[in-house]
Amino acid sequence: MTPTEVEARIRDLIEPFNKKGIAIADATTFAGDLEFDSLTVMDFVAEIEDEFDVIISMNQQAEIENWGQLVAAVHKLQDS
């Protein structure tokens, strides 16, 4: 899957979590811009894990602050 395809799929997944309909770009942050709390993060990460059949450990999650980093990380994970 190309980064563009990965991004398109995650865009579908984030829709129900993006309650305020904030425009998402590479620099959009989850904690700041999207106001995700820890429970939302858990549910959203679980959706991604199931969709791509990967594990995103809490250690990896700690390194992911914005949309661009998430897409890159998932692309790398599903590729390996």
Add this chain to the structure above:
Amino acid sequence: MATAMTETLTTAEPVDLLAKFDPIIQTREALLAAGVEDPFNLVMEQVLSPTRAICNGRDTILLGTYNYMGMTFDPDVIAAGKAAMEDFGAGTTGSRVLNGTFRDHRDVEAALREFYAMDHAMVFSTGYQANLGIISTLAGKGDYIILDIDSHASIYDGCAMGRAEVVPFKHNDVEALEKRLKRIPEGAGKLVVLEGVYSMMGDVAPLKEMVRVSKENGAMVLVDEAHSMGFIGEHGRGVAEEQGVLDQVDFIIGTFSKSVGTVGGFCVSNHPKFEVLRLVCRPYVFTAALPPAVMASSATSIRKLMHGGNKRAHLWENSRTLHKGLRDLGFKLGTETPQSAIIAVIMPDLERGAMMWEALLKEGLYVNLARPPATPAGMTLLRCSLCAEHTAEQVTTILGMFERAGKAIGII
């Protein structure tokens, strides 16, 4: 040169490392400004029994301690501690691996082996340190820890200390656990960490299914039975015993600061190499061993808990009566049925939770006010933990207090 250096030192803007806690300071000040008694600054001036104390000057029923089996004032437990203090002194002044292992440290480990019918037992200075030490030592860099998202802080801290990859799954969701186990790279070390009773909501884990899927996927299993020891299961060994999977659990973690009524933590196991942990587990090695009085009291208490069937039955009665009574009054509870000695009453928000807590305190009842980050889903809870020494009359009195306070605050 020297002048320039001095100038740099005197003009550097200091960064206040406590500034990051300003939001917490503000929340607390707002709460106290509303006139509420500080929920996190209660003093027990006198403790009258396992269920009664003078709190902030008032005679109060205690419904927020972890004294499930009421062992704190057991005459045999107190006598054993007094004798050990007379004979062995007030403290150990040393690590368990150097000069801190006395007769009673060995004896309390023997008592634990008898209680659980297991081969090995290792005692830590607190329950927190037992989780910190065992988890960080078992799972290191490159290993995977798969844990329930609602796990206790000591479990998360143990994970962080060991630097394993941490994979959380949705609370009590067997399928979510199984999916994650199957995705872990082949050949990696896997430790599944579960709790018997989750202390915030008082709900029990489906250990039977969880232990099964963990074993099917080649993981070792650790279960924290802090809130179930002494009370749940035929011999009081906990939820794993109750659900018939104790023999498949690799490590049980527990504490003395709940049903046992003292302080300390432990791990019991049948693993043949378990004893090596005494040499490699930093939170075990680099801290002082518990005082001999605590060890002697604990050993006596553990052996008495082995024969605590009647007390367990009465504690279940109390739990059922309080759960049903609170439900009938219209309170929202953490569990549909009484599953443990903990009953969580869900508050609409922190403000009304704090008002309700204070109203109960003025009625003469102490419960725990629990709030995020300790609670799941950002909830504010009034957490009630019952004791086998609460009389049926006290439980009725407690329900009356909840009714009056709940109506006064407008929660029911």
